Amino acid sequence: DLRTQRWKTVVNIDRMLRNHHPHEVLTHVEQNTNWSAKTFTLALKVERIIFEAATSRESYLDENTLHARVTQVSRRLIDLRKRKNMVKFGIRLPRQFMVAKRQRH
Numbered sequence: 001d002l003r004t005q006r007w008k009t010v011v012n013i014d015r016m017l018r019n020h021h022p023h024e025v026l027t028h029v030e031q032n033t034n035w036s037a038k039t040f041t042l043a044l045k046v047e048r049i050i051f052e053a054a055t056s057r058e059s060y061l062d063e064n065t066l067h068a069r070v071t072q073v074s075r076r077l078i079d080l081r082k083r084k085n086m087v088k089f090g091i092r093l094p095r096q097f098m099v100a101k102r103q104r105h
Contacts, residue, residue: 005061006051012063013070014043046073 017039050069054060 002057006047009050009061009066010040010043010047012066013046014040016067016070017043017046017074042074042077045077046070049073 018036050066050073051060059065
């Protein structure tokens with residue numbers, strides 16, 4: 001059943017996030033009692049993105065590539081959060097940094 005498989009994937013992602021350093025995964029949030037709730041919420045979000053991006057059920061369920069896919073999505077989410085924070089606080093990156101970053105992707 002797909003629903004069961006997706007739930008297992010969420011649990012695996014949550015486990016990966018909990019085993020990671022919280023300040024790196026959760027945009028520099030200190031580990032506290034709220035941290036575990038945030039990892040599960042993030043695991044749900046990451047799983048949904050991975051599921052929607054999968055080209056097939058087999059590619060979605062491939063446990064050999066799950067860690068790499070979680071890492072890629074998590075980094076993308078962190079980059080988006082950093083950009084939102086920069087806009088929120090009125091911080092601008094130097095133009096050469098933005099150009100270099102665009103060329104990497």
